[in-house]
Amino acid sequence: MLARIAPLAALLALVACGQEKPTQQVHDAVDRFGKAVAGKDYQELCDNLLAANLIRALEDQGVPCELALKTGFGSVKDPKIAVKTVAVNGDKALVSVHSTAAGETPSDDTIALVKEKGKWKVSSLAQPEQRPATQP
Numbered sequence: 052m053l054a055r056i057a058p059l060a061a062l063l064a065l066v067a068c069g070q071e072k073p074t075q076q077v078h079d080a081v082d083r084f085g086k087a088v089a090g091k092d093y094q095e096l097c098d099n100l101l102a103a104n105l106i107r108a109l110e111d112q113g114v115p116c117e118l119a120l121k122t123g124f125g126s127v128k129d130p131k132i133a134v135k136t137v138a139v140n141g142d143k144a145l146v147s148v149h150s151t152a153a154g155e156t157p158s159d160d161t162i163a164l165v166k167e168k169g170k171w172k173v174s175s176l177a178q179p180e181q182r183p184a185t186q187p
Contacts, residue, residue, distance in 0.1 A: 073139040077164055080171035081146050084162075085132035088124055093117040102165050102174035128153040135159075142166035 080100070087095045097106060097116035109119045124130070130152040138145045144164040151157045163175040 074137045077137050077144040077171050078134050081134050089130050093120040102172040
């Protein structure tokens with residue numbers, strides 16, 4: 052009997068190892084966001100990294116997403132975002148970050164994310180820092 056269970060247990064362990072935890076998925080989404088901002092990849096930001104509510108808010112102001120981001124981030128040099136903590140609650144997450152950029156005052160903020168169609172996306176930026184309880 053144990054001979055049958057051991058291979059099954061090993062298979063289940065391998066499957067579990069291959070699955071990312073929600074906190075890691077959120078962390079990765081923020082990392083991708085930071086890289087897209089640094090690379091001025093506004094298309095990637097608008098198409099894959101920003102939540103629908105954020106894009107709608109921009110468009111409601113009469114500004115296309117890419118133009119708004121170019122205006123907001125275009126002059127920022129060497130931006131970096133370091134994740135400090137991640138807290139996931141269902142399909143919502145709060146991420147405490149430390150942001151830096153050349154010639155700018157460093158900032159500690161909280162980024163909110165939501166899960167849309169299976170992907171974590173940024174739903175709001177630069178909230179005053181709220182202390183998420185879970186570590187990265």
